[in-house]
Amino acid sequence: MSHIVFLLVPGVHLLDLAGPAQAFSTAADFGHPHTISYVGEQPLIPTAQALPLVARVDWPDLGPEDLIVVPGWRALALADSPAIGAATLQLLRDHHARGGTVASVCAGAEALGRAGLLDGRRCTTHHDVQDELARRYPEAMVVRDVLYTADDRVVTSAGIASGIDLALHLIATWHGPAVAAKVARDMVVYARRNGHEPQASAMLRYRSHLDDTVHRVQDLLDARFDQPLRLPALAMAVGVSERTLTRLFTRATDGLTPLRYQQALRLERAEHLISHGATVTAAARAVGFEDPRMLRRLRAAKADL
Structure with missing residues (x-):
């Protein structure tokens, strides 16, 4: 059983969080359980949709088989994103260095960029801030207009609903495409989309x-x-x-x-x-x-x- 930790940043978008969480939870319903935790730097996390969330402030022990997901948040520009403490960024780096997987949805790529995890790797984010991500992290290989990328256990996805595609991709990687398809059907997702498909049809x-x-x-x-x-x-x-x-x-x-x-x-x-x-x-x-x-x-x- 792997551990999935969602890092909650103030202003987090609910669907960035709820979409992947629902996919992993549904996989558990089909016999592939995961321990899911929600961690923040403060116990009460305001969201972009005004529904406060309760988070734990202590991190569980994580191993190479575990996943950290950083959902995106509301910000007109990545430069205006909420502060993320140095200790949290170091934890992201350490988890990846130990063989773990780190993922982001939408503006969550900014956290991975601050942690240095995008340098030399393919990545993506919401189309509104792709150019800014490339400017802020020139060593990153920003792939524009795709749903998600995966490069050396760093998985990034575009905006909002693409977090579901990211989660289904990870479920397929861990448990096989049949399980991912079953989860998609149960969630009434029209089709499991490949990462290279365009963000806007x-x-x-x-x-x-x-x-x-x-x-x-x-x-x-x-x-x-x-x-x-x-x-x-x-x-x-x-x-x-x-x-x-x-x-x-x-x-x-x-x-x-x-x-x-x-x-x-x-x-x-x-x-x-x-x-x-x-x-x-x-x-x-x-x-x-x-x-x-x-x-x-x-x-x-x-x-x-």
Whole structure:
């Protein structure tokens, strides 16, 4: 039985903490128990969501098979993060030096950076602070726009919900992918995502505009991206001409036509299926391509970017 310790920092985000904790707890329900502890530098930890948490201030004895997780906290910039004592940072270093694993969610990577554990290692964090993390720790190899990284027992993940992906990855490493899949199903997680998948899907990347007509068309495409959706039908659905729809759509999405947007959705879903064992032909059919060669061309074009 391994010991999992969550280091709670003032301002901690509840989902950064609760997501991984739920995954490890669910694994225990399926016969893979872990001792879970919550440690802080003070006994009462305020959270970003105004629900105070009680933490122990003494650390349990940890060995090489044990894990320390640092959930993220609310901060507009990593430089404004809460103070973390030198003794706590030394404990993180010592645990890793003894063969233990250290992980972080979102801004929690800042704690690992202060402890010197990111130097020379691949790491990631929330997309809003990736560039700042790279500036603050130039020896770190910050990988942008991925869900999580694992490098020499230092595991880092992006923002908020990606902590669940990190936990499922660790459960798969410890107990096998079947157990991780069982935990994911029990948690009603749509799919266990690989670390290299993007933090923001195509359904989110092109939604920062304020054009209601385009949002309505995107709603249609998001829901039925695997079906033939012709421009005349889309234009009729939102009550504008084909020419007007194309003009509005390309302006709102930085140059994408509705067809290109639909292809982006199909490509992203196909890549997910392929990463989980599907063949290119099967993935192409699942996302609506009649000819797998179209999917191959889109993947090749993406690889050349």
